[in-house]
Amino acid sequence: MAEVDLLYFGAVREALGRDGERVDPPSHVLTIADLASWLAERGEPYASALGGDVRGAVEAHMAGPGDSVFGAREVALFPPPGVIA
Amino acid sequence: MAEVDLLYFGAVREALGRDGERVDPPSHVLTIADLASWLAERGEPYASALGGDVRGAVEAHMAGPGDSVFGAREVALFPPPGVIA
Amino acid sequence: MIDVRVQAADFDPGRQLARLEALGNAAVASFVAAAECGEEGLLVEHYPALAKNELAAIAAEADSRWHLAGLILIHRHGRFSSGDRLAFVAVAAPARAAALEACAFLVEALATRAPFWRRESLREE
Amino acid sequence: MIDVRVQAADFDPGRQLARLEALGNAAVASFVAAAECGEEGLLVEHYPALAKNELAAIAAEADSRWHLAGLILIHRHGRFSSGDRLAFVAVAAPARAAALEACAFLVEALATRAPFWRRESLREE
Numbered sequence: 001m002a003e004v005d006l007l008y009f010g011a012v013r014e015a016l017g018r019d020g021e022r023v024d025p026p027s028h029v030l031t032i033a034d035l036a037s038w039l040a041e042r043g044e045p046y047a048s049a050l051g052g053d054v055r056g057a058v059e060a061h062m063a064g065p066g067d068s069v070f071g072a073r074e075v076a077l078f079p080p081p082g083v084i085a
Numbered sequence: 086m087a088e089v090d091l092l093y094f095g096a097v098r099e100a101l102g103r104d105g106e107r108v109d110p111p112s113h114v115l116t117i118a119d120l121a122s123w124l125a126e127r128g129e130p131y132a133s134a135l136g137g138d139v140r141g142a143v144e145a146h147m148a149g150p151g152d153s154v155f156g157a158r159e160v161a162l163f164p165p166p167g168v169i170a
Numbered sequence: 171m172i173d174v175r176v177q178a179a180d181f182d183p184g185r186q187l188a189r190l191e192a193l194g195n196a197a198v199a200s201f202v203a204a205a206e207c208g209e210e211g212l213l214v215e216h217y218p219a220l221a222k223n224e225l226a227a228i229a230a231e232a233d234s235r236w237h238l239a240g241l242i243l244i245h246r247h248g249r250f251s252s253g254d255r256l257a258f259v260a261v262a263a264p265a266r267a268a269a270l271e272a273c274a275f276l277v278e279a280l281a282t283r284a285p286f287w288r289r290e291s292l293r294e295e
Numbered sequence: 296m297i298d299v300r301v302q303a304a305d306f307d308p309g310r311q312l313a314r315l316e317a318l319g320n321a322a323v324a325s326f327v328a329a330a331e332c333g334e335e336g337l338l339v340e341h342y343p344a345l346a347k348n349e350l351a352a353i354a355a356e357a358d359s360r361w362h363l364a365g366l367i368l369i370h371r372h373g374r375f376s377s378g379d380r381l382a383f384v385a386v387a388a389p390a391r392a393a394a395l396e397a398c399a400f401l402v403e404a405l406a407t408r409a410p411f412w413r414r415e416s417l418r419e420e
Contacts, residue, residue, distance in 0.1 A: 009340060009341075009342055009410065010340070010413075011412070014414070057345045057410070060342070060344035060345045060347075060348055061345070061348055061349075062345070062348075062352075062408070062410075076342055076345065076410075078342070080407070081407070081408065081409060081410045081411060082405070082407050082408070082409060082411065082412075083328075083337075083381060083382075083406075083411045083412065083413050084196075084197075084266060084381060084382055084402065084406035085197060085264065085265055085266060085331055094215060094216075094285065094287050095288075095289075096287070098215075099289070142217065142220045142285070145217070145219035145222075145223055146220070146223055146224075147220070147224055147227075147283070161285075163217070164287065166282070166285045166286060166287060167280070167282050167283070167284060167286065168212075168256060168281075168286045168288050169203040169256060169277065169280055169321075170203070170206055170281075170321035170322060170390055182309065183309060183313075183316075184307065184308060184309015184310065184312060184313070185309065187308050187309060187312075187325075187327065191329065191378075194329075196328060196329055196330075196331045197327075198329070199324075199325070199326045200312075200324070200327075201322065201323070201324050201391070202312065202322075202323040203391065204316065204320065204323070205321075206321045206389075252319070253316075253319050264331075266326070266403075266406060269326070270326065270395075270398070270399045270402060273324070273395070274395045274399070277391055277395060278391075281391060
């Protein structure tokens with residue numbers, strides 16, 4: 001796949017110490033889950049940051065772990081959202 | 086039992102055309118249901134007014150059909166309450 | 171804080187909400203009931219002594235079933251035009267579920283147990 | 296009427312309720328969420344484009360599931376002190392059940408699906 005802009009939020013962003021980056025994943029990275037696994041293979045802090053319950057969004061729409069990131073220009077990774085008690 | 090002040094509300098009051106009366110029920114009138122039956126035996130408009138789903142209160146506390154009216158000084162009879170849609 | 175009122179006068183929902191917000195909890199759930207009727211209006215009669223007792227019982231039941239910081243119940247009686255406020259329920263709690271469930275319970279209890287009745291006929295008696 | 300807002304600014308619950316009351320329905324249910332945090336405050340970050348889309352999707356889902364006359368969703372972001380308002384949900388409907396159920400659904404959806412996060416550390420980045 002082509003280059004994709006990753007956005008990080010919440011604890012993922014804090015663990016990675018950055019709010020995003022541009023990456024060029026290999027062709028076997030097809031889904032949100034694939035993308036998180038591929039990033040985790042980089043080692044720390046990625047392995048820890050992406051090791052929990054990581055959610056995603058593709059082109060600013062909520063996406064499940066099995067949803068495609070193929071051809072996407074903007075993909076976000078984040079922990080479970082919500083701030084209401 | 087002794088004399089008791091009856092209060093009528095809602096459709097019961099409208100059907101009877103009065104908001105209450107003092108009555109002296111016979112000794113076999115022990116419960117809210119007994120009281121409604123005894124009044125209905127008077128014929129119209131009591132039979133119609135008290136023929137539906139009639140609720141009660143004894144001394145200003147909600148009472149079921151089987152609850153005692155023995156010795157009560159104030160008993161209310163009314164249709165199912167509530168005005169909220 | 172439990173505040174139960176039976177009154178003819180209108181109330182200000184925003185001001186009532188502010189009283190509960192001031193308690194400093196995470197969640198405030200509320201409900202406003204309004205009159206729906208034709209141009210002839212609506213007359214709501216009530217049984218004052220029973221209303222006082224039954225609303226207090228309803229409030230106490232909610233307070234015992236959920237962890238609440240504050241609870242306001244207001245039920246009006248008298249003459250209403252369409253759109254006029256009839257009743258108000260609001261609760262403050264540390265958690266959203268308690269606030270929402272208690273509010274729903276209180277509304278259902280007011281709607282089915284509170285001794286208020288629509289006068290079918292508006293003739294003066 | 297569906298009104299969905301993502302904003303840094305505070306809002307007035309009473310004024311928002313009045314907008315729904317003006318629609319003339321029998322029932323208005325609402326919920327105010329407030330911040331709970333220590334003296335250091337709370338920073339709520341969000342993903343603006345996703346927030347816009349997801350809140351609109353949540354509102355549309357409620358509008359399709361219940362018979363509603365009006366719906367307001369407000370979710371704030373930025374810095375908060377304890378007690379500050381975080382979010383607001385309110386719905387108007389002809390019947391109490393629809394208003395209460397839709398309000399509870401919307402609160403749960405905001406609490407679990409709206410793309411806002413507590414910043415664990417308040418260090419500036």
